[in-house]
Structure formats: C-alpha cells, structure tokens
Amino acid sequence: MNRHIRLGINIDHVATLRNARGGDTPNVTEAAKVVEESGADLITVHVREDRRHINEKDLGNILDTVNIPVNLEIAANSEMVDIAINYNPKFVCIVPENRKEITTEGGLDVINNFKELKKVLKSITDTEINVSIFIDPDKEQIKAVNDLGISTVEFHTGSYANAFIKNRNIDKEFKKIEENVFFAKEKGINCHAGHGLTFENVAKIAGLPHIIELNIGHFIIADSIFNGLQNSILKMRNIITKASI
Numbered sequence: 001m002n003r004h005i006r007l008g009i010n011i012d013h014v015a016t017l018r019n020a021r022g023g024d025t026p027n028v029t030e031a032a033k034v035v036e037e038s039g040a041d042l043i044t045v046h047v048r049e050d051r052r053h054i055n056e057k058d059l060g061n062i063l064d065t066v067n068i069p070v071n072l073e074i075a076a077n078s079e080m081v082d083i084a085i086n087y088n089p090k091f092v093c094i095v096p097e098n099r100k101e102i103t104t105e106g107g108l109d110v111i112n113n114f115k116e117l118k119k120v121l122k123s124i125t126d127t128e129i130n131v132s133i134f135i136d137p138d139k140e141q142i143k144a145v146n147d148l149g150i151s152t153v154e155f156h157t158g159s160y161a162n163a164f165i166k167n168r169n170i171d172k173e174f175k176k177i178e179e180n181v182f183f184a185k186e187k188g189i190n191c192h193a194g195h196g197l198t199f200e201n202v203a204k205i206a207g208l209p210h211i212i213e214l215n216i217g218h219f220i221i222a223d224s225i226f227n228g229l230q231n232s233i234l235k236m237r238n239i240i241t242k243a244s245i
C-alpha cells in the first residue's frame, strides 16, 4: 500500500469570495465541513495581519465544528503568535508576510531574521502546538531552522509551480526541492510542501519519499467552481495517493 501523505486544504479563498460582498456567502465553516467529509486530513487557514480573508471568528468556528486538525498559518510576530496560542490549533506554520503581496511569494528568511524569530517563537514552542516554518528549498535556510530548534519545514513550491506554467526549468526546480527534502531528512527535519500545486504538478512532489504533508488552496477552490469542492478534493487525493511511494 502507498504511504499516506497528509493533505491540508487551504480554504482562505472561500473567505476571499465571501469578503468580496460582505455577508456570509459562501460560508467558510460549511466549506470546512465539506473538506472534512471529503477525506482531507487538515483544514489550513491563514489569518493575515490585514484579515483579507480568514479572520479569528472563522478560525474559532472551524475549530468548534470540524474534527480534523487545523493548520494555522501566521506571520512571525507576537500578535499572531498570541492568537495561535489562544485558539490552540494542532499545527501552526510560520510564514513571511508582506501586506502588498498578492500571496505568500517566497519562503521565510530564517537566516536574516534568526534572533527575532527565536524571541517571537519562544512562547509557542513551549506549547503542544506543532510548529513548522515555510521556507524556500535552500540548505542554509534548513540549517537555520534546525538551529532554531524547529523540527518541521514546509517547502515553498511556488518556483516549481511557475516552471510548470511556463513549461521551463521544471526539472531544475524539482531537483532543488528533491535535494533539499533529502538534506532536511538527513538533519531529522520533517518535510511538508505547498504553494501553487495543481492536478498537473502535484504528482512529482507527492512522489518524493520524505514528504509527509501537502497544503493546497487556490487551485482546489478554483477547480471547485466547475466541479464541486468534494470532487476537486477527491481528485487531488487520488493523484497524491497514486504518486506517493
């Protein structure tokens, strides 16, 4: 039997659509329930500093309603860390954040923010919450994560996904992720991956032996407009399961 890669479905963009009109349509908690019923392993949400999609009320409603764990993405600052500690999701992923960006455009620079991260993350690493850091596939960043005492990374797959869109440098970008997954594993670091993953590009990543979790949002929510959220998740799950060895 193929190994089970945890699949986190990021439902931020259900909230993006809701916020386009105010009100409560589409309902974010309802989406979280469909994600759970579709056999996904995690609900992933990003509470951004500008609350452009998910807010604390959504987070509380999701935590009160679904039985699968929540993976909360937050920026590395004390306000966000306090929110995470108060709401107590099972997983937290620390991501870089820049208010003007359209999405999380790159991994967190752990090397150049080491001291600040050490200080800000102290309170959360003292809890039961499993903390990961979203980084680019880069050995020096992995070493810095290790030095911080954090045992899980999520590799930013955006450059790989863009290579697919442009049909250029796919192998080069894939190799970068592959090498860094193996390097992280050697250091005893758990590997997650996400960003820009689609039906077309996910199989190569799921085929990497040490990847234990994938987080996928925008593509699934976009595909669900045509095919329904449950069908989109089931199709993604199926591709991942077939590819995982």
Ligand code: PXP
Pocket: 010, 046, 073, 093, 095, 103, 104, 134, 154, 193, 194, 195, 196, 197, 215, 216, 217, 218, 219
């Ligand atoms: N993982 C992390 C840490 C993210 O911040 C995001 C969203 O930017 C994703 C995964 C999902 O990316 P996408 O929406 O492109 O699938």
